[in-house]
Amino acid sequence: EAQVTQNPRYLITVTGKKLTVTCSQNMNHEYMSWYRQDPGLGLRQIYYSMNVEVTDKGDVPEGYKVSRKEKRNFPLILESPSPNQTSLYFCASSPILGLAAYNEQFFGPGTRLTVL
Amino acid sequence: SQQGEEDPQALSIQEGENATMNCSYKTSINNLQWYRQNSGRGLVHLILIRSNEREKHSGRLRVTLDTSKKSSSLLITASRAADTASYFCATHARTGGFKTIFGAGTRLFVKA
Numbered sequence: 001e002a003q004v005t006q007n008p009r010y011l012i013t014v015t016g017k018k019l020t021v022t023c024s025q026n027m028n029h030e031y032m033s034w035y036r037q038d039p040g041l042g043l044r045q046i047y048y049s050m051n052v053e054v055t056d057k058g059d060v061p062e063g064y065k066v067s068r069k070e071k072r073n074f075p076l077i078l079e080s081p082s083p084n085q086t087s088l089y090f091c092a093s094s095p096i097l098g099l100a101a102y103n104e105q106f107f108g109p110g111t112r113l114t115v116l
Numbered sequence: 117s118q119q120g121e122e123d124p125q126a127l128s129i130q131e132g133e134n135a136t137m138n139c140s141y142k143t144s145i146n147n148l149q150w151y152r153q154n155s156g157r158g159l160v161h162l163i164l165i166r167s168n169e170r171e172k173h174s175g176r177l178r179v180t181l182d183t184s185k186k187s188s189s190l191l192i193t194a195s196r197a198a199d200t201a202s203y204f205c206a207t208h209a210r211t212g213g214f215k216t217i218f219g220a221g222t223r224l225f226v227k228a
Binding site: 033035040041042044045048050056058059090092103104107109110112 | 149156157158159160161164204206213214215216217218219220221
């Protein structure tokens with residue numbers, strides 16, 4: 001089954017304790033992205049990646065790191081989480097067909113993170 | 117910065133009625149997409165309209181795009197209780213990299 005998986009689905013942690021949220025897709029998509037969703041603000045893009053070893057900042061990258069060492073995986077790293085990073089996080093992937101042809105994104109189920 | 121902005125923020129209708137949601141954006145775009153989200157779950161793609169298209173249909177969905185006004189609308193005809201969800205527009209700008217920008221969404225409630 002074609003899908004985007006995220007782990008963990010729920011996480012409660014404390015300020016300053018490094019954590020990683022994993023994201024994996026089995027559709028051979030080039031484009032992968034991380035979003036956070038907060039009430040009333042919709043989804044805001046954190047980082048995205050056009051392909052292996054190619055990553056770029058979205059609108060809210062502060063406090064986050066990503067890496068793209070393999071095409072299927074795109075982990076999100078919070079080196080020193082703070083309470084304002086409490087949010088619902090989504091990973092998504094999409095095929096790229098030509099430079100200007102953006103396609104539908106397939107979303108993972110979400111990771112609900114609470115930072116105390 | 118948020119580019120897509122939907123209105124209304126919330127909409128409550130009776131089953132069988134039509135629901136219209138609007139999205140405005142600020143910069144030139146390659147395409148505009150509409151997504152649906154059920155109660156905190158992952159988003160599901162509904163329809164994509166390219167910048168050179170003016171209208172597109174998919175089942176009970178009709179999307180229009182007016183690039184001169186930088187706006188789009190999503191019409192759901194003959195709504196059903198199962199259409200209750202949040203709806204988001206997403207845009208990809210022509211410049212500034214390959215960012216995706218989502219609006220804040222419209223929460224639709226369809227009463228049976």
